[in-house]
Amino acid sequence: MNIREFDYYLPQELIAQFPSERRDESRLLCIDRSSKTIRHGCFKTVIDELNAGDALVLNDTKVRPVRLIGRIGTRQVDVLLVERLAKNSYLVKAKPGAKFKPGTEVVFSPSRITARCVEDDAARRKGMKLLEFQMEEDIETLLDSVGLMPLPPYIKRAVKESDAARYQTVYAKNSGAIAAPTAGLHFTQEILDSLWQKGVALIYLTLHIGLGTFTPVRAENIKEHKMHAESCELPQDAAREIERIRRSGGRICAVGTTVCRVLESCAYIENSELRFKHGKGTTDIFIYPGYEFKAVDMLLTNFHLPKTTLLMLVYAFAGREIAREAYAEAVKEKYRFFSYGDCMLIA
Template sequence: MSKSPLKTSDFDYDLPPERIAQTPVEPRHNARLLVMWRDRPDLEHARFWDIGRYLAPGDLLVVNETRVIPARIWARKPSGGRVELLLLKKMNEEAWEALVGGKRIRPFLSLRVEGGPTAEVVADLGGSRRLIRFSEPIEPYLPHIGLMPLPPYIHEPLRDPERYQTVFARQPGSAAAPTAGLHFTPELIEHLKQQGIRFAGLILHIGLDTFAPVTEEDPTQHHIHTEWCELPPETARLVNETKRAGKRVVAVGTTSVRALETAARHGAPGDWVAPFAGPTDLFILPGFEFRVVDALVTNFHLPRSTLLMLVSAFAGRERILEVYREAIRLNYRFYSFGDAMLIL
């Protein structure tokens, strides 16, 4: 098998720490928007509220309607020692894959969740991951005992937990927010709809692996995280209708890209996508052929991350890194609470 010409170091860049946004902009639609075209060198600088200037009637914005769960909880061992649990993925009604913080968290250890049910460590999944089985479903307790799992690079406490939810959020299941959607407000959505721009929803539940850097020298050897997604029939219909009409499908966030291009694997002849529900392991690297997505709304991503690789596949690695350097020079805010890009 031939060695991949890609190297993970090809997706590295230097970001001054002060460029990492610690708090969100208010109102949400006042974030800055960097607009780039893939077929010409132009860049434009606007506010997110102005995004409609770059869209046309009949274009379809596809948003991720997942909701972040307050997944950081605490438990006590029989010895009294405190254990932090970060719920990552629901395996069945009682069992979750979780990251654990604490010593000697081994299989068969009993835990009592503070303010919640008892639990048992069922399996060691490697590193700090464990399979935890609760004595009853944990979800009803989470609004009362859980904290929002902010990304590790955000050090400021969040005064309003809803600020780490999109206005589209409706189905709980994510350990992180689909941050490109954080810039939308009800006022902006109504403004865009009046312009003839349509919206459609899908679900992709995001795991914390989304923040994990690729550590392998050859990114094709990286084991991509699997995430659950659902493209409902109505969204599939709107996507196919939009494509047939020669209008653009605009993915809001890399998670929407991943779900749409996964659904493209299941499209019937004459259609671009088919309704789909299940896990996706799609890893989008430069060289990937996009079948559905025509434009992308996204934030600025971490060096060496699978998300930076995805936007590089969409717009070209050298071009993206050049635009990132310009964004740093112009004091754009990076990462989850940062500013946005529109890639056309």
């Protein structure tokens, strides 16, 4: 399967640089897989798309403010804390990378926290740097006051104070992500309450989104791509509730590709019944066209970058032809794309 099948044309002006004024005012493109039709609406109408007895499964990961702005000499530098190795020791994505030579000191303003760049072969092989913060206090305790939200690289503006709230779902609880589960950004507490009152079960799991979510597939044949692993947890009560709803004939709606990947990773068939492994673990499941879904009946998701594993999952779930048509339609109708953009519901 060639990577070129997952490319599409996107005018740069359609990449959303800011969220909509209200979370639930985003546009919603609906794909009906059985009739192969496309409808246009507003996100608020998602309430009408779900029935009593269905389940909405959401990712309650919380984005950490892990972006730091500092200086090496007079040059401003940008650091993203990717992986904690020990107290005050981190693998980081650093820009511009050439400035981060072993022994170099980085000063982070306005707090005057300093860190030293350390020689590390493993970090270099991963395209990262190793930073050690020069302080007794744990930098983790200071991130809420000195760190910034790690907005994706296609958002070409400075981080604003409002991003601390808007680049976070209203139900975010378990800290650990360096990117938001963007399909969930459209929900308000009022919409969640309305769904609950309608009889839709609200079920939560956790997948901490890592740097790999932005990694394009570089292999010509996508089957040669090595998927990144991310830590996740499906609580036992959530697993049993999803099983109960499926037995009762309800549909499982995954809010985002992260939820879809956790559910499909945990699902298995036992005595002709759908069951789920519960607990903590990691998933590196790679879903692309040809995959047979076991657990997910509906998928709510944002519009994704070309040539990414996220787009491949959407093509697998919707079907390649209708997915391509939907993306072309979204471009034509000037939908807003990516993290702060609009969304689609595939049923």
